[in-house]
Amino acid sequence: MTTGGRGLHGHVLETLGPAITAGDYPPGSVLRTDELAQRFEVSRSVMREAVRVLESMYLVESRRRVGVTVRPKSEWNVYDPQVIRWRLAGADRPHQLRSLTVLRSAIEPVAAGLAARHATAEQCAELTECALGMVATSRGHQLEGYLVHDVAFHRVILKASGNEMFARLGDVVAEVLSGRTHHDVMFEDPDPAAVTLHVQLAEAVREGDAARAERLTREITAGALQELDVLAP
């Protein structure tokens, strides 16, 4: 999205990465760097840089006399933003979306509880602002506007939790929410119940009610999971 193919090696990655994560090369497949270099019409140096990056993502393993072998899916670093994007763009998008939504359902309630304890006044203000924005755009086919506020809302919650690991999941949530409105079938207007929950959550965080914030977020993420069950078996 943001990281376009910056540099030649980036361009190579944007083709090789999705191909590997899509399973075009089954685990154990061997790729040779010079062959790849020829195929992508780049120098070996550039290809080596690309391979190094793929290696750091645990997608491949480079060994002498053997070549670049594709690692089994279970070893991939599925938390790498690049890998997440590639997989979301590929064939097993539904599967990936479910994994991420389950992850959300685990993280966000705890994050909301922490946010209720640690959120600054400014963050509380941001939160209510986002919630109001969601209310304002919840009717009349303003899906794009709603999405912006929804993403911003969850970003603030995750950041306000004070946990860097949680905060870093903002992009993932953004990707999931964005995917819901763009790729998948989205109801014409968001569920009014969900909007209400967000407003209440902003309240709970403002009042420092951690238990309520956690419970409300559980309802929100449960809704997201339910939504997913309706779309995919």
Add this chain to the structure above:
Amino acid sequence: MTTGGRGLHGHVLETLGPAITAGDYPPGSVLRTDELAQRFEVSRSVMREAVRVLESMYLVESRRRVGVTVRPKSEWNVYDPQVIRWRLAGADRPHQLRSLTVLRSAIEPVAAGLAARHATAEQCAELTECALGMVATSRGHQLEGYLVHDVAFHRVILKASGNEMFARLGDVVAEVLSGRTHHDVMFEDPDPAAVTLHVQLAEAVREGDAARAERLTREITAGALQELDVLAP
């Protein structure tokens, strides 16, 4: 741990990575590839490979005419196993350990609930075996043996959840648990209550009692958090 400095660029990473994550180079610092290549006595090609990897970890940004600039901590990919290891080895180890433990407290209960639903008979057997091993090594200064079984136990839970994102956190949990016994002050013998909880959790998963499994895991992770509060203010 496993990824020793394989290759020259790996060796460079093992020095530069920890230095950056330790904050030796404040955000915005500029490093020039030529200078680095000289310092580490490697060729530019090798240094460029190292920079590419650091770039893919969002630790640095490489721009023409400027150099390699260190990114602010908030942009680092804190889920990268390498980055986690580097930070755990560095100065802000306590902070990192807390973040990871909070992450555990969010993930593992949900994972345990899913495991109760999806665990195979074989995984249930492994679980009880691990629990028995924990019981057997819970007394008499057998900390190393206890650790092995503890790590294995949580690995099985995470894997049995059926969620690939959860399964991938096995290494993180292993690192946290290992750190507790090795680096930090560990009571001579593990808390008997914790051992009992693990046994009960294995039961709950075997019986498919998701709610109980989740509740028990919450108690376990709450204990881990409490333990951390005792050690660090």
Add this chain to the structure above:
DNA sequence: GAAACGCATTAGGTACGATGAATACAAGAG
């Protein structure tokens, strides 16, 4: 004072040669 320009600087890219390590395979010893 602001906009346009040119230069120095630094990453980016290519090509080619040399090195080294792991594997496959063959030859030898028991």
Add this chain to the structure above:
DNA sequence: CTCTTGTATTCATCGTACCTAATGCGTTTC
């Protein structure tokens, strides 16, 4: 016939030299 040992192949790995491209910054120009 089996196990060990030696050898050749093959691929990644590393280094060097040279060129290109972009861009920050100082200078000039209007």
